[in-house]
Amino acid sequence: MFARFFSAALLAAALAVPALAAPYWVAWDGDGFPENQGWERVYGNEDGPHEGGAARTIHEGVMTIDSLRSNQIYDFYELDRPIDPDPGELFVAEWRVQIAANEGNPGAADSGVVIAPDGSGTLGLSYVVDRIVSDLEGWTEPIAPFEFHAYRIESTDMVTYSLWIDGIFTRNGTWDLFSLNTSFVAFGDGVQGARSFADWDHVRFGVVPEPASFVMFVLATLLTSRCRHLLVPSQCWGVGA
């Protein structure tokens, strides 16, 4: 009873944040294939689009994408929707992933996350086993290999962003704004020319009130985390808004 009351109060409080566009929160928590939860699966191999794709499994809330069979396999998940925050709001994206293998053409990183804001632009972060690379900015950051790491991006203007890895602030960066990409978030194996083995635990993104209401966000995140145990995660607060 208390939990139900608490959740209702939280939802009411979140919706009561004044003068802001409706916040939203999209969460995929590894409890089903993303294409069954509102994401578009984009896949193919050397024979063309909609052919083959990676070997995939889901086990204990983690989806494994295995494209080691061929460099030409790609298999990623894209959710198209307006993603930008309004003034007074904060865009947040967070994901947790482990890269067990990456091979292929020189410098080619197979798995990653792409965030394209509404005004067009690309932030492409991709992985080899021991590094995260910003493909368009050119920076790399080392990561401990063969381990899960949690990543978090925050931005108020979708021009600059801040990155945390495992809860530690790592760096600031900027979107490549001269891009054709617009209004989507994607993750998975998006590259032909490399192969990989990756475990994805969750990918979440959304717009929340800025730090003045940050407590609300934290509470909302907690509530969202609860939702991963529900049969239909989209029944969590704000999904698909």
Add this chain to the structure above:
Amino acid sequence: MKRLFAAVSATMCAGAALGANFIRQWNSAIDPSKYTISQVQRTITIHAGDTETFKFEAFDDVTGDPGDIDAIVIDQDGAGPVNLMVFGDPSAGRLDGARHVKKIDLSNTLSGTLVQLRIAGDLGENGGALIPDDVTGSVLIAGDLLDGFSATNITSGYIVNGDLNGRILIDGALHNGTGDEIEIEGALGSPTAAIAVNYDGRSDSDDDWDSGATVVVDSTPYTGNTPAARIWNVSRCKGDMNGDRNVGSLDGSPSSSGSPYYVARFDPEQCEADFPGLEGSRCWHGDCNFSANPLNPEDCGYEATDDAAFVNLVEHACCLSDGQALWAGDVDHVCQVGLADLSALLTNYGTASGATRAQGDLDGDGDVELANLSALLTVYGTECCPADAPPTPSEGDATIRVVAFDTGSYTTSGFAGESTHFVFDVLIELDQAADDWTGCGAAVKRASGATFYVISGASNPPTPGSSQPGRHRSFFSVPYAVTASNRFNAPFPSGGIVGAYSPLGSSYVYSTTDINANWYDTTGSSNDGPAAVLPVTIDVSGVGGADVSGGFGSVYFSTTGLIDGSDIKVADLAAALAHAYDQGEPQTLTGAFYVNGE
């Protein structure tokens, strides 16, 4: 909650139906290890090359529509030059290729050079192509160069850091973006190097070198067509064989071997050597009679009949740009406006919709009516257009009005002026002496039992007798003074009647109850105003309640309705005047004739 779930389901369905952007390299000779494609970021990285030709295309993986490529990065390490083609696969029916390539980035090239870059779509704004080394081949952009070739430092200009030994050929426009649009730090390093805008010479959309757009070669800025430097803003002119944006004797002759026209027609390779950068417009400029099959790229269209058409163009310093912006009245594309054009139009006069230019629809609105006829007559008899464009006619005002003509002194058997018969003249006036009346339309419909006094058994045209009062019958003429004898004896020295004015029709009407016609003049008349083109004689003897006791003035014309509530409408009039300087639709006049009531 159920609603939220429904929203998510809808998103899923939409995503599945739209398809995804897909990029592929389709030259099977290329080892896949030499390039990487990020389908999710829409980028391509080329790792190595050895004068190999990479052929990329992008399309929607469901619909097959052209897609996008966000960036192509040449990331070689010690390998040789690269041919880069962003290009559709003809065998797959995707001729348009990528619709948009945002950026070509060769900044990481260590030793390679770009041999050839071909882009079927646009090369994007704020991105452009970053070419730090020599361009040895050609750069062909079928669409527009939206903002230029990007430099290492985008604020400093758009640079090819070395020599341009090949060609930059832009099929679209060169827009005025940020800084210099193209900068070649070196020189045009070979005799065949060139830069061309509107490469194919056709007037597709707004293909042109925009004002302010600048190409810099070896520190020299160029802001437009400069043949001596092999920097071309290719004209749209048929017959402009030497790229100077004019048509004249310098373009050669069909009988002079070695002249530009002759070489273009008979020796394409020599033409390319003589005019590097103009090879893409060679066929278009020489196909002076528009005979090439636009659906067959191999059909250059050159044939013997082009020779005469070319000579005609040169003789008149004439530039025909394309099939849509032709010399106004040239229906049949032979650089002359004459009887054949007029005949074609008159044959189809009255067509209300679906007409083609060849049928006389010169303004493209689907019908063939007075405006088309006027447009043709404005240039009737001319053989060609002035240089560079169809002429823009001067503007001039014209008026069309109705005045009453007092015939009270003419009363004979069958005619009783100002008691039974009332005569009105439709007069025209042009305020420019050089202007020319080209046509008139009028529709008069009786009302209240009135009739029109017409010529019995009239032929086409209805020619009245020259003696009084026969000359006061209703008829049509070209402009004359209202009492000029030749107005009655020879109403149409040059011209004729064609169809009905309102409603539009292919046959004119001439009866005691309806008069409805268009008529025209094919020569520049010296009697263009003030002069009469139509007398309307109204017989009100059959109008009940009419009061004509006042004689002249008992019947009047008004554009604003009757003057007195007891007055009776006896006819409606709609008329139009077409003239050479009308710059648009004909002048029109509508109103009605009324007789005083008892």
